[in-house]
Amino acid sequence: MANLLDPELSVSETAKLGSACRDWGFFQLTNHGVDEAVIQQVKDSVARFFSLPLETKNAVAVRPGGFQGFGHHFNAPASNKLDWAECLILETQPVHVRNMEFWPANPLTFRHVLDRYSVETTSLAMRLLGFMATDLGISQETLQSAFRNKRQTMAMHHYPPCRRPERVLGMTPHTDGFGLTLLLHVDGTPGLQVRRGRRWFPVRPLPGGLLVNVGDVMEVLSNGAYGSVEHRVIPHAEKGRTTVVVFMDASVDGMVAPLPELLLKGGETPRYEAVERLEFSKKHLKALAQGQGKQLLDTKP
Ligand SMILES: O=C(O)CCC(=O)C(=O)O
Numbered sequence: 055m056a057n058l059l060d061p062e063l064s065v066s067e068t069a070k071l072g073s074a075c076r077d078w079g080f081f082q083l084t085n086h087g088v089d090e091a092v093i094q095q096v097k098d099s100v101a102r103f104f105s106l107p108l109e110t111k112n113a114v115a116v117r118p119g120g121f122q123g124f125g126h127h128f129n130a131p132a133s134n135k136l137d138w139a140e141c142l143i144l145e146t147q148p149v150h151v152r153n154m155e156f157w158p159a160n161p162l163t164f165r166h167v168l169d170r171y172s173v174e175t176t177s178l179a180m181r182l183l184g185f186m187a188t189d190l191g192i193s194q195e196t197l198q199s200a201f202r203n204k205r206q207t208m209a210m211h212h213y214p215p216c217r218r219p220e221r222v223l224g225m226t227p228h229t230d231g232f233g234l235t236l237l238l239h240v241d242g243t244p245g246l247q248v249r250r251g252r253r254w255f256p257v258r259p260l261p262g263g264l265l266v267n268v269g270d271v272m273e274v275l276s277n278g279a280y281g282s283v284e285h286r287v288i289p290h291a292e293k294g295r296t297t298v299v300v301f302m303d304a305s306v307d308g309m310v311a312p313l314p315e316l317l318l319k320g321g322e323t324p325r326y327e328a329v330e331r332l333e334f335s336k337k338h339l340k341a342l343a344q345g346q347g348k349q350l351l352d353t354k355p
């Protein structure tokens with residue numbers, strides 16, 4: 055990020071950012087500028103939450119039919135493997151959508167720290183989107199306004215160690231159904247793999263870095279210039295792994311569709327149908343439940 059902001063390096067760094075979004079849909083961001091103290095506090099608070107006894111964590115348990123709260127969220131019926139993870143999902147932005155009943159009061163620091171991280175990651179995402187817009191050849195405002203005041207959802211995952219990793223999956227292969235994802239490793243345990251073609255590539259988290267990946271909504275907004283990336287999690291045989299994942303949502307007038315400015319400037323035809331935001335989520339969840347990786351996006355012929 056520091057290089058993107060540096061006037062001397064910005065052009066070449068923006069090109070690198072663009073090629074990562076086009077070729078991989080995934081990259082690691084270092085020198086991201088998020089307050090180090092906040093990062094450390096998030097790591098501590100989330101690790102402490104997962105270390106609490108199950109009864110305590112169940113004070114914020116997910117309810118039948120709901121999705122916010124603590125529990126096992128992603129047991130994909132299509133997979134014959136167990137999902138080896140526990141997870142806490144919260145809506146974090148805009149502030150008025152927060153349901154504090156699901157925000158842990160234990161540890162005491164949790165709510166305050168998550169609020170601060172939520173604010174910091176929102177502004178980081180906006181800065182990053184500015185550079186992505188430049189790379190796509192559209193105004194920063196066009197892309198940023200698609201994300202402004204939209205939902206931010208956080209998923210905190212804990213994957214306990216598993217002595218038979220071949221029998222389980224930390225998380226089944228999927229793409230993220232939002233605009234942009236920022237992932238923080240709480241510890242150094244690897245486990246995330248991203249797919250390119252037929253191969254799965256293990257991700258080695260860079261110390262102090264954040265992983266960023268393009269989600270399905272961004273793929274559509276960019277008319278396929280950027281591609282969402284399929285990924286999965288393999289648990290570690292000896293070490294637990296904890297992550298904090300921030301999803302930034304986007305839409306234009308309640309729709310998920312290629313950005314008109316992009317189509318106009320590039321003289322491109324839309325490669326995706328315009329879909330209402332809610333419909334888009336339903337399709338994404340259905341595809342997830344059926345274990346269909348990237349087939350969900352409605353690509354025009
Ligand atoms: O925990 C991870 O490494 C990945 C989590 C993930 O892919 C997600 O929450 O969508």
Ligand SMILES: [Fe+2]
Binds near residue numbers: 230
């Ligand atoms: Fe994901």
